C-alpha cells in the first residue's frame with residue numbers, strides 16, 4: 001500500500017476529533033483523518049488535503065505536529081503493508097462536517113472509543129496524548145486485524161522523509 005498520513009485534530013478543551021470510517025480500509029472503525037500519498041505529494045500536503053476531504057477542516061502544513069512514524073506490517077497480506085506519518089493538529093479553521101468517507105465526533109481523552117478502533121491504537125494513542133513521540137513497526141497477525149507485536153521507540157522528534165515516500169511509491173504503486 002502507498003504511504004499514508006493520519007491527522008488527529010485536538011481542540012482548546014483537549015478533545016480529540018475522530019471519524020467513524022464509512023468505507024474502504026478500516027471501515028466502521030474510528031480513526032484520525034488521512035489517506036494515501038499521491039505521487040509527488042509531500043506528507044504534509046497529503047495530510048492537509050485528506051483532512052479537508054474527510055472532515056471539512058482546513059489546516060496549514062506548518063501547524064501539523066509530527067508525532068509518530070509507524071511501519072504497519074501485514075505479513076499475511078503484504079499489499080496492506082505501509083508506513084504512516086501521524087500528526088496532531090491544534091490550529092485549524094472550518095466547520096466539522098460529515099463526508100462520504102467519515103462521520104466525525106469529538107471525544108474527551110477518557111472517552112476515546114478504543115474498542116471500536118484499530119487494535120494497537122489503544123497502546124500508542126495514549127502515549128502520544130502524553131506527549132511522547134514514537135517510531136517503529138506494528139505487526140498484524142494472520143487475521144490482518146489483531147496486533148501480533150509492536151516495537152515502538154520513544155523519539156525526541158519525528159522527521160518526515162520524502163525519500164521514504166518516493167521509494168515506497170516506486171515499490172508499491
Ligand SMILES: COc1nc(N)nc2c1ncn2[C@H]1C[C@H](O)[C@@H](COP(=O)(O)OP(=O)(O)OP(=O)(O)O)O1
Pocket residue numbers: 004005006007024025026031032033034035036037050072084118120121
Ligand atoms: C493498521 O493500523 C492502522 N491503525 C490506524 N489507527 N490507522 C491506520 C492503520 N492503517 C492505516 N491507517 C490509516 C492511515 C490512513 O489515514 C487510513 C488509510 O487510508 P485510506 O485507505 O483511507 O486512503 P484514501 O486515500 O483516503 O483511500 P481511497 O483509496 O479509498 O481514496 O487509515
